[in-house]
Amino acid sequence: MLAAARHTAILDAVQREGVVKVADLAQRLxxxxxxxxxxIDALSDAGLLTRVHGGVMVPGEGGTHEPGFALKSTQHLEAKEAIALEAAALVTEDMAVGVTAGSTTWVLAKALAAGPRITVLTNSVRVMEAFSTSTSGSTVLLTGGQRTPSDALVGPLATASIRRLHLDLLFLGVHGMDENAGFTTPNLLEAEANQAFAAAARRVVVVADHSKWGVQGIGSICGLEEADCLVTDSGLPRAAISHLRDRIPSVRVAGASAA
Structure with missing residues (x-):
């Protein structure tokens, strides 16, 4: 494949997926x-994309860029479905479970809706809707708040609602995870709501596919070591998995033979 054709393919992938890893591009092409x-060097020098740790992203998508839910819900769907099945196995009947907003947690919510009876606290209308056809008898509590582009309900009303309750388990969706910045989001109010979720939970389980590695949002949720468990997919580089296992007590790789 000629360089011009590769450049076009790379730009198409970045526009479609937002963030793409070098290893994925090499395999595809x-x-x-x-x-x-x-x-990537040539395209970056031309201002057509931006380098991130191990990959590339759309130029201008800095720490406050917040992709809409409609776009995110179509990206890396196979990985998110694998993560959802792995994460759902952590839930048992009568648990009080927090589920933050996000496309990965939305896919997870659909898996939880088919599982045991639980009580769910969420700040996502999408997550609540995922339980609308559930026959398990689960109860869903939705916070109020101001809606973000990623369909999270945030602000003082949401945060106050979260702080009043006590959760057995939290499934935390994130915009990015980085060895230095930890788990982040591009929305400061969403960071505040997610911090309240984490403080209310006995156990924090982060659900994040491989494309989140090396990505930073402006708002810090928590450090890597503050998560009790990370559920990710096999697209994450081995070096990243090794680093994460040094910082997080349990790292479960969906589809892998060992966690």
Whole structure:
């Protein structure tokens, strides 16, 4: 494949998915990672994309860029479904479970709706709707608040509602996870709501696919070591998995033989 064709394919992938890893691009295009990095250098120098740790993203998507739910819900769907099945196995009947807003937690909510009877606290209308066809008898409590582009309900009303309750388990969706920044979001009010969720829970389980690695939002939710468990997918590089296992007590890789 000629360089011009690779450049077009790379830009198409970035526009479609938001963030793409070097390894994924090399596999898709059938070339070496070194070749892809040269292509990325050329495209970055031209201002057509932005480098992130291990990959590339749409230019201008800085720490406050907040993709809409409609776009995020179509990205990395296979990985999110695998994560959802792995994470849902952590839930048992009569648990009080927090589920934050996000496309991965929305997929997880659909899996939880088919599981045991639980009580769910969420700040996501999408998550609440996922339980609308559930026959398990689960109860869903929705916070109020101001709606963000990612369909999270945030602000003082949401945060106050969360702080009043006590959760057995929290499923935390994140915009990015980074070895230095920890788990982050591009919305400061959403960061505040998620911090309240984490403080209210006995156990915090982060659900995040491989595309979140190396991505930073402006708002910090918590450090890597503050999560009790991370459920991710096999697209995450081995070096990243090793680093995360050094910081988080349990890292479960969906689809892998060992967690």
């Amino acid at each position: 059938g070339v070496s990672a070194v070749t892809i990095r040269r292509d």
